[in-house]
Amino acid sequence: MATARTLHVRCSTWEQVEVFTTRKLRKGKLLSMKVPFEAKVGTPVTLGLELPNQLVIAIDGIVQRASPVENDRTWIELELSMSDEVMLRIKAMASHEVEPGTDPQIQSIPAVRKSTVQQADDLPADERELFQHLSGELRRLRAAAVHDVLGVPANAGPELIRTSWKNLIRRHHPDLVARRGAPAITHLAEELTILSNRAYDRLRAALVAEGRGVIVGPTLSTPPGWLVGFEDISSGDGSPAPRVPTKFERAESPAPAATPSAGPLQGGEAFETRARAMLGQGDANAAREVLAAALVIYPRSKSLRSMYYVATALVAVQDGEMMLATSQLETALAHHEQCNEAAAMLEYIRKHGTPKADDMRRLFL
Amino acid sequence: MTKKERAVGIDLGTTNSVVAVIDRDGAPRILTTEEGSTTMPSLVWYSPDGPVVGERAREGLDQSPDMTVFGAKRLLGRRFDHPEIRKLARILPYELTEAPNGDTWIQLSAGRAISPEEVSALILRELKRTAERFFGEPVTRAVITIPAWYDAAQRQATKDAAQIAGLTVLRLLSEPTAAALGHGAHRGADRRYLVCDLGGGTFDVAAVDVDAGVFEVLATTGDPFLGGDDVDRVVVENLVRDVRAARGIDISTDAIAIERLRLAAQRTKHELSDRQQAKLAIAELAQLPSGKGVDYARNVRREEVETWAAPLIKRLEAPVREALRRCARRNEDVEEILLVGGSTRMPIVRRELARIVGREPSVIPNPEEVVAVGAALEVARLDGTIEGVLLIDVAARGLSMSTQDSECEMVIAQSAIVPTREHRLLATRQNDQPRIEFDLWEGESPDPARNRHLGRYAVVDLPLAPAGDVLVLVEVTIDTDGVVRLGAAELVSGERLTLEQIFHAGLTRAEVTRLARQMLEAPA
Numbered sequence: 001m002a003t004a005r006t007l008h009v010r011c012s013t014w015e016q017v018e019v020f021t022t023r024k025l026r027k028g029k030l031l032s033m034k035v036p037f038e039a040k041v042g043t044p045v046t047l048g049l050e051l052p053n054q055l056v057i058a059i060d061g062i063v064q065r066a067s068p069v070e071n072d073r074t075w076i077e078l079e080l081s082m083s084d085e086v087m088l089r090i091k092a093m094a095s096h097e098v099e100p101g102t103d104p105q106i107q108s109i110p111a112v113r114k115s116t117v118q119q120a121d122d123l124p125a126d127e128r129e130l131f132q133h134l135s136g137e138l139r140r141l142r143a144a145a146v147h148d149v150l151g152v153p154a155n156a157g158p159e160l161i162r163t164s165w166k167n168l169i170r171r172h173h174p175d176l177v178a179r180r181g182a183p184a185i186t187h188l189a190e191e192l193t194i195l196s197n198r199a200y201d202r203l204r205a206a207l208v209a210e211g212r213g214v215i216v217g218p219t220l221s222t223p224p225g226w227l228v229g230f231e232d233i234s235s236g237d238g239s240p241a242p243r244v245p246t247k248f249e250r251a252e253s254p255a256p257a258a259t260p261s262a263g264p265l266q267g268g269e270a271f272e273t274r275a276r277a278m279l280g281q282g283d284a285n286a287a288r289e290v291l292a293a294a295l296v297i298y299p300r301s302k303s304l305r306s307m308y309y310v311a312t313a314l315v316a317v318q319d320g321e322m323m324l325a326t327s328q329l330e331t332a333l334a335h336h337e338q339c340n341e342a343a344a345m346l347e348y349i350r351k352h353g354t355p356k357a358d359d360m361r362r363l364f365l
Numbered sequence: 366m367t368k369k370e371r372a373v374g375i376d377l378g379t380t381n382s383v384v385a386v387i388d389r390d391g392a393p394r395i396l397t398t399e400e401g402s403t404t405m406p407s408l409v410w411y412s413p414d415g416p417v418v419g420e421r422a423r424e425g426l427d428q429s430p431d432m433t434v435f436g437a438k439r440l441l442g443r444r445f446d447h448p449e450i451r452k453l454a455r456i457l458p459y460e461l462t463e464a465p466n467g468d469t470w471i472q473l474s475a476g477r478a479i480s481p482e483e484v485s486a487l488i489l490r491e492l493k494r495t496a497e498r499f500f501g502e503p504v505t506r507a508v509i510t511i512p513a514w515y516d517a518a519q520r521q522a523t524k525d526a527a528q529i530a531g532l533t534v535l536r537l538l539s540e541p542t543a544a545a546l547g548h549g550a551h552r553g554a555d556r557r558y559l560v561c562d563l564g565g566g567t568f569d570v571a572a573v574d575v576d577a578g579v580f581e582v583l584a585t586t587g588d589p590f591l592g593g594d595d596v597d598r599v600v601v602e603n604l605v606r607d608v609r610a611a612r613g614i615d616i617s618t619d620a621i622a623i624e625r626l627r628l629a630a631q632r633t634k635h636e637l638s639d640r641q642q643a644k645l646a647i648a649e650l651a652q653l654p655s656g657k658g659v660d661y662a663r664n665v666r667r668e669e670v671e672t673w674a675a676p677l678i679k680r681l682e683a684p685v686r687e688a689l690r691r692c693a694r695r696n697e698d699v700e701e702i703l704l705v706g707g708s709t710r711m712p713i714v715r716r717e718l719a720r721i722v723g724r725e726p727s728v729i730p731n732p733e734e735v736v737a738v739g740a741a742l743e744v745a746r747l748d749g750t751i752e753g754v755l756l757i758d759v760a761a762r763g764l765s766m767s768t769q770d771s772e773c774e775m776v777i778a779q780s781a782i783v784p785t786r787e788h789r790l791l792a793t794r795q796n797d798q799p800r801i802e803f804d805l806w807e808g809e810s811p812d813p814a815r816n817r818h819l820g821r822y823a824v825v826d827l828p829l830a831p832a833g834d835v836l837v838l839v840e841v842t843i844d845t846d847g848v849v850r851l852g853a854a855e856l857v858s859g860e861r862l863t864l865e866q867i868f869h870a871g872l873t874r875a876e877v878t879r880l881a882r883q884m885l886e887a888p889a
Contacts, residue, residue, distance in 0.1 A: 008790055044833045048790040048856075056790065058836045058856045166579060170755060174784075174845065178535075179749030181369070190784055190845070197782040205778070216692045217583040218757045218782050219574070 007035060010050045012202060013145050013154065017051060017094040021087065031061070031078045039066045039074045047080065051093065052145035057086065093143075127182055134188040137172070141195050149199035156203070158213045158220045165200040169193055268298040275307055280364040282357055284314035306336035313345065314360060322354060369748070372506035372535060373496045374740025376543070377485065377523070379438045380565020380594060381707070382407045383737035384492040386499065391750065393547075393741045395734045396495050404707075404733050405495075409434045409487050411473055415887075418491040427624050430458035431474045436566055437488075439589070440481035441526070442519030442871060444817065445469045449589060466868060467818070482522050482872055483880060486529035490884065493532060507532045508743040510736050513539035513571055513585040516762050516807050517849045518819060518870045524848060525872050529880045535747055537846040541571030542580050542756050543739030544705045548729060550575045551742075551754045559699045561685065561718055561726070562736075564706035566592040568681065570688040572699075578753045584691035586684040591677060593634075593708035599673045600630040600665075604645075612659055614651060622651040626661075637667045638710040671713045678717050685721050702726035707733040758783050760843050763809035765816055768802070772811040776841050779809060786842040790856065797829040801837055802867065805849070820869040824853045824862050837862060 011017045025031055031047075039045070040063065047059040065077040123131055141149050147156060150164040170176075172192040177185050204220045207213030214223045271294035278287035288311040294304050309332035316325035326349060332342035341363050348355050374393075376383040381404040388394040395403045400420045410417045410425025410433040417425065425433035436457075443450050445463035454461045462472040470478045489507075496504045509532075511523055520537055527534045538546075541560040550556060555576045562569040569587035573580060604626055605617050616622040629647050636643035645665050649658035671678075689695070704726045708714060719725050729735050745751050759780045765773035766789055776787045791801050802823045808816030827835050836856035843849055853862040866873070872880070 046790075046792055046833055046836060048836070056788070056838060056856065058790070060833070169757075170579075173755055175747060175755065178747045194784050194786050194842070197785045198787075201778070201781050201785065214693070215780060217572075217780060218581045218759050219583060 007045055008048045008050065012052055012206075013147075014052055014094045017090065020049070021091055021094065025080070029080045029082060030064070031080060032075065033078070034069060034073050034075050037074065038068065039063050039076050041066050045076075045078055047078070049090075051090070053093075053143045057090070059086070123182065123184065127180065127185060130177075131182075131185055131188065134172075134185065134192060138188055138192055138195070141192065146199040146202045149195055150203065152203075158207055158222050161200065161203050161207070162220045165196060168196040172196060268294045268301045268304045271298075272304060272307060275311065276364050279311060279314065280361055282361045284311050284318060287311045288315060302336040303339070306332040306339035306342060308332075309335065310339065310342050310345070313342075317355060317360065318357070320354070322349065325349070370506055371496070371500050371502060371504040372508070372744045372748075373493070373504055374543075374737055374742070374744050375489065375492055375507050375509045376540075376734075376737035376740060377438065377489065377509055377511075378404075378407055378564055379436050379567055380407055380592065381405065381733065382488055382492060383734050384495055385734065385737040385741035386496060387741050387745045387750070391745075393738045393745075395731070395737060396499050398491075398495055399498075403731075405488070405491065407435065407438065407488050409437070409484050411479075416487055418487050423628075427621055429474075430620060430624075431460065434459055434471055434484050437471075437481045437484040439566070440469045440471070441485060442481075442516070442522035443469050444870070452590075466870060468870060480872060482526040482529060482877075485523070485526035486880070486884060489527055489530035489532060493530060505531065505533055506535050506744075508536045508538050508740045508747070509534055510538050510540045510543045510740050512567070512569055512587075513541055513582050514569075514587070514761055515539075515847070516817065517764075517843070517847060518807070518817070520847045521849075522871050524846070525877045528877050529884055531881060531885060534846070536743055537848075538740055538743050538756070539571075539582055539758060540569065540705075540736050541573050541582055541585065542758075543736045543743065544703055545573045545575060545580060545739070546742050546746075546754075546756075547735040547737070547739030548703055548727070550580070551578055551751065557694070557698060557700045558703055559685070559688070559701070559722065560703045560705060561681075561709065562587075562705040563681075563708040563714060564592050565594050565708070566590070568592060568684060570684045572688055572692045572694065578755060580754070580756045582758065584688050586688040586691065588680055588684055591680050592706075593631075593711075595677050596634060596670070596674045596708065596711070597627055597631050599677065600634060600670060601627050603669075603673050604630060607663065608650070608661055611663075612661065614653065614659060616651050619651055625650060633665050634670060634711070637665065637670055638712065641667050667712070674711075674713065678713055681714070681717050682721050685718070696723045699724060703735075704729060705732050705735055758845070758847060760785070761847060762807045762817075764819075764841060764843070764849065765806040765809060765811075766839070766841070767804045767806065767813060773804075773806050773808075773813050773816055774811070775809050777843060781843070783843045783847055784845050786840055788838050788840045791824070791837045791839060792833050793827065793830070793835045794832055796831050798832065798835070799827055799829070800825045800865075801827065803839065805841070805851070818868075818870065819849065821867040822851060823865040823867055825865050826863055828855065 011020060043063045045061050045063060047061055049057045049059060051057065059080050059082045061078040061080040063076045064079045066074050068074050147154050150161060150168060152160050152164050172189055174186050174189040174193060177189050204213060204215055207220065208215055211223065213220050271290055275287040275290045278290065288308065291304055291308040291311055295308060298304055309328045313325040313328035313332070316328060326346065329342045329346045332339050333346070344363055345355065345360065348359065374385045383395060383404050385393055385395045397403055398405045398419060402420065405419040406423065408419060408422040410422035412425060412432070422433060439453060440450065440461070444467050445461070446467070450461065450469050460472040462470050462478050464470045464478070464480070468480070470480050471484065472478050493504050507527060509523060509527060511520060523537060524534050540562060544560050544562065545558050550558065558573040558575065560571045560573055567587060567589050568591040569585065571585040572583040574583060601623060609615055625647055629645050633643045633645045643665055644662065646662035648660050650661040651659050653659060699722055702718060702722055702724055704715065704718065709732050715726055742751060746754055759782055760777055763775055763779040764777040765775050767773045768791060774789070776789055777785060791803060793801060800823045802821060804821045805819045806813060806816035807819050810816050824837050824839070827837070838854050838856045840852040841849065842852070851864055853864050854860060855862055
């Protein structure tokens, strides 16, 4: 027997809603899509359409055509039993023709999020004003798309999103009103904070998926090396990129490697020359800094990478951490077999133990 | 505005607990127990005359180790089949048992099982009494600190323990944040802190950023089985060997002698934090078969203890490195190291952490108490006395949901900022289906076996309608304390629906209420 299914479709921007209603729906009611379950003709499927203002609208539908595709997925054509009235309202909200939340018609759209039950009447005068301000904010933000909640443009970068979110919770966090001991106000503040946090979390997730952001705990920052752009990299030696994956790295195959011909210094050679000079002077720390910077620009250069590990090993030698030094040298060789310095140092360490700084320096002169 | 009831800040520790308040002059103040100590052992002895808490319960360790519960914090909110509990069950002198819902309980030898919540409640009640003696009036509200990595069940269990003790939890505050707050980070410049907390039984590391009054915990790691108690243990092991060599008797199977030796070793360890050498003397450590007592005394040098503890000290490095790796930081990025917990008084711990990070840690005069001070400051912050400070927390684990035999579907991702809320739609599958059941899991895996079961719930009294016509929207909220709340509504009408708990980790509301009443009526 065909069992009923529920599909959740999340539209995070009003543009998506508009695309959904205008282009995805044929004849205003037919929707074709791939679904992650087996479906047969006649299966009832309910569509939960989540709008950017976090309203969820349930639309019933029946599968009209179904054909299985790979991995238990099915391509289906769904006929939705959506009344024109609901359709019109969604469209109206999408085009911002009406101010959502103020139009009584829009409120009649089946929605779970009802406004808070508390009333302002039984609050003292100064709190009533705050209550009204907060509930006004809440109404406004509930109807807004995620980036509008934070008040940032749709293509905002990590820094702007983070600052805007911080400013918002600085205004609305429930802790700031806790001392009043008024449950109604604390509740509103909490709802506002939940809205801000969700908007921030969604935008963060979107930026990470695009490779434009890195998340650590509650933070959001620009990934190191993002601004350089991977299309600038000409060599295709295939060593793993050092930074977080970005959408550029998903390209099928790197561009054919440019033939190493004469001309200006290739790839990271300028950096390498500088780093070698520093190592020759025994300044392993500075060399490591230079190489780390170079790797941001030339993340696939084997020789830069191995040289970086050699420099790290030298720093470890200076600190007397021979275990670390050895493992760094082995890593250097793993990245680039022809790293003669790493091989020489390893052999030296195996024969003589802790190397002298002068002997190490000479390797690079 | 009516006068508010008194509130305290509590550091509910694995080994020791501390209570602090904001004094009348606005300064934080650590309260002392009746014995005159600022820290109280988190120890409950179920003596024949009723439970004894704190310093006086040490007697129980001597007399009946199987009736004396220490380290209840490790058991709080944990499933019996959790690997850490399996490990503890082998080493604890008291017996653990599995509660009907899979939680870990303590089997007292009298054939009576108690929940870790009850044990923690007794400790909290003792601290509450300490505060009441100080104020001369009832104390009913508290900020309680918890490890940053506590999951939803552990947070709920802590809250339940407080409720049983008659305390309303104003906030569950993560320990690294509390330490930074207690250190005064909100008054100083913006900093990137590394908080290293080596207590009696656990080692926790956290990277905490303070930026214009906003506190954020970036990453936490730790070793749940590394602390000052382990140092005591290795010292005792070595002393037992020494007793065998010097006195020719083996006391390794004599529980009472070992406990005496442990207390003396702990005292000596504390003395050695300030001195190079200390004298350890125990009158009548054990008895010879003839009934004659054996005394034991020797000088202990700091280097000796440091050599014995070296393997333990080595274990500090991995969690610190891991914490820095998780937030993509190098040693140089750490702007200040905060050492928290009594065990960081040991010079070798300071030296080792300074070596690992390459920076001298800040000297906090009271590493045992700074977390409790932070909790007291949090009370002041929530009361509005400290302004412009915000503490940001994230969900320690993700939350997933499943219905009947379906796979788990993630609802809230790990590191989502709390408070937060997400929802899922559930549809009826049969005509006139009266209820829908679903499970809530902690973890993000689609495979239920890899997540922690938080509970099974049912949405009941659904309107009668053909299959699929009734759509239920389940809302999952994680509140500011990191505790999970559920709500359900019928999608079309927006009508609130009743949720029933079928199975639930931790104590039920009714049990908590009953235990709270019981504790209120119990003689002091």
